[in-house]
Amino acid sequence: MLSSSPSALSTFLERSTRLFVITGAGCSTESGIPAYRDASGEWARKQPVTWQAFSVDPFMRKRYWARSMVGWRAFGRAQPNAAHVALAKLEQQGRLAGLVTQNVDGLHQSAGHQAVVDLHGRLDTVVCLDCQVRVLRSHHQRRLEDINPDWIDLAAARAPDGDAELESDEFDRFHVPPCRHCGGTLKPDVVFFGESVPGERVKTAMNWLDGADAMLIVGSSLMVYSGFRYARHAAERGIPIAALNLGKTRAEKIVGVTGHQVALHHLRPPRNGRLERLERTLNLLLQPNLNENAHCLPQPDGVEQGDITADHPRLFKRSNPRKTGRWRQMDPRGKLDIGELCIALQLLK
Structure with missing residues (x-):
C-alpha cells in the first residue's frame, strides 16, 4: 500500500x-x-x-x-x-x-x-x-x-x-x-x-x-x-x-x-517560494499539537532569522537571544532527530 x-x-x-x-x-x-x-x-x-x-x-x-x-x-x-x-x-x-x-x-x-x-x-x-x-x-x-x-x-x-x-x-x-x-x-x-x-x-x-x-x-x-x-x-x-x-x-x-x-x-515545487516550501516541510513531520516542552537545536545554516521565526512563531523561539544563536523547537516528543530532519527537508529542492 x-x-x-x-x-x-x-x-x-x-x-x-x-x-x-x-x-x-x-x-x-x-x-x-x-x-x-x-x-x-x-x-x-x-x-x-x-x-x-x-x-x-x-x-x-x-x-x-x-x-x-x-x-x-x-x-x-x-x-x-x-x-x-x-x-x-x-x-x-x-x-x-x-x-x-x-x-x-x-x-x-x-x-x-x-x-x-x-x-x-x-x-x-x-x-x-x-x-x-x-x-x-x-x-x-x-x-x-x-x-x-x-x-x-x-x-x-x-x-x-x-x-x-x-x-x-x-x-x-x-x-x-x-x-x-x-x-x-x-x-x-x-x-x-x-x-x-x-x-x-x-x-x-x-x-x-x-x-x-x-x-x-x-x-x-x-x-x-x-x-x-x-x-x-x-x-x-x-x-x-x-x-x-x-x-x-x-x-x-x-x-x-x-x-x-x-x-x-x-515535496512538490511550491508556487510561493522558499517560505511556502519550508512551511510545507515543517508540517510534514511535526505533530499538530505543539506545546512548551522544548529542546534546542542549531539554527539551520544559510537561513536568516526572519526566514523561520517571523513566519513560524508557533514552532520557534529564541532560547537565549543575547547569549546564544540557538533556537527552540516546540516538539512534545523532545527529540532532536525528527525535528531537525524536518528543518533539513527545506533543502530538498
Missing part, C-alpha cells in the same frame, strides 16, 4: 530503530552544490563527461580539469547544511544502520557522520591511474593553478560535482600535471558515469541494508542504478521504504510492481 500522508511518514520514522539512509544531490543543494537532475528526474544540465571519454581522450581530460580547477574554489569551500547535521545526529542517537551517499562532497563526514559509504568516491582526493597513489585535491589544485596562471581569474557558474559552466576555444592550451610519483595520468577519485562502483562499497552498503528495519531516501531520484539497486533489494526483502525528494523517484516503479508497503512522499 502506497501512502503519502504526513502522519504515515512521521510514523515511519518514529518506528524505525535501524534506518538505512541513502542520500543524493538534493541533500547538498543548500550547501551551494547544484544537482544534475530536475524534479522530473530528467537531466537539468548537459550530461557529465563519461569514463570512456576521460580515459582515452586527452582533450576531454584537459577540458575536465580546466572546468574543475575553476569550479573547485567554490566546491572546496562548501559546508554541511542542516540536512547533514540532522542525519549525523540520528547516527549519534544509534538509530542508523548506515548511510550511503551518491554525493562526492564529503559533507556528511564534515558534519560528524562516522559510518558513511561514499558510493561514487570523494572529490577531495585525486588518484593516479597507473600507480594508484592518492593525493589531496587541494595539492593538485595548487599544481593546476601554478602551471595555468591565466585561468585562475576566470569566473563561471557552478555546476554539479565541482564542475563549472566554462566553455573555451583554448582548452588545448590548458596544462594537466602528471603524477609526481610515476608520471602517470591523474583522475579525480570518483566514479565517472560509465565506470563501475568498487565491489567492496556495494558489499558494505548491502550488509548495512540487510541489518536495517527501514530505508530512507533523501534527495535522490535514484535514476542511476548504483543507487536504485538498494531500493530494489529492500523491496525484495520486504524492508519498508520512505523517500523524501522533490519530484519522482525510480523507487515508484518498485512499489507498482511488488506491492510492498512503502511510505512515499514527494
Whole structure:
C-alpha cells in the first residue's frame, strides 16, 4: 500500500530503530552544490563527461580539469547544511544502520557522520591511474593553478560535482600535471558515469541494508542504478521504504510492481517560494499539537532569522537571544532527530 500522508511518514520514522539512509544531490543543494537532475528526474544540465571519454581522450581530460580547477574554489569551500547535521545526529542517537551517499562532497563526514559509504568516491582526493597513489585535491589544485596562471581569474557558474559552466576555444592550451610519483595520468577519485562502483562499497552498503528495519531516501531520484539497486533489494526483502525528494523517484516503479508497503512522499515545487516550501516541510513531520516542552537545536545554516521565526512563531523561539544563536523547537516528543530532519527537508529542492 502506497501512502503519502504526513502522519504515515512521521510514523515511519518514529518506528524505525535501524534506518538505512541513502542520500543524493538534493541533500547538498543548500550547501551551494547544484544537482544534475530536475524534479522530473530528467537531466537539468548537459550530461557529465563519461569514463570512456576521460580515459582515452586527452582533450576531454584537459577540458575536465580546466572546468574543475575553476569550479573547485567554490566546491572546496562548501559546508554541511542542516540536512547533514540532522542525519549525523540520528547516527549519534544509534538509530542508523548506515548511510550511503551518491554525493562526492564529503559533507556528511564534515558534519560528524562516522559510518558513511561514499558510493561514487570523494572529490577531495585525486588518484593516479597507473600507480594508484592518492593525493589531496587541494595539492593538485595548487599544481593546476601554478602551471595555468591565466585561468585562475576566470569566473563561471557552478555546476554539479565541482564542475563549472566554462566553455573555451583554448582548452588545448590548458596544462594537466602528471603524477609526481610515476608520471602517470591523474583522475579525480570518483566514479565517472560509465565506470563501475568498487565491489567492496556495494558489499558494505548491502550488509548495512540487510541489518536495517527501514530505508530512507533523501534527495535522490535514484535514476542511476548504483543507487536504485538498494531500493530494489529492500523491496525484495520486504524492508519498508520512505523517500523524501522533490519530484519522482525510480523507487515508484518498485512499489507498482511488488506491492510492498512503502511510505512515499514527494515535496512538490511550491508556487510561493522558499517560505511556502519550508512551511510545507515543517508540517510534514511535526505533530499538530505543539506545546512548551522544548529542546534546542542549531539554527539551520544559510537561513536568516526572519526566514523561520517571523513566519513560524508557533514552532520557534529564541532560547537565549543575547547569549546564544540557538533556537527552540516546540516538539512534545523532545527529540532532536525528527525535528531537525524536518528543518533539513527545506533543502530538498
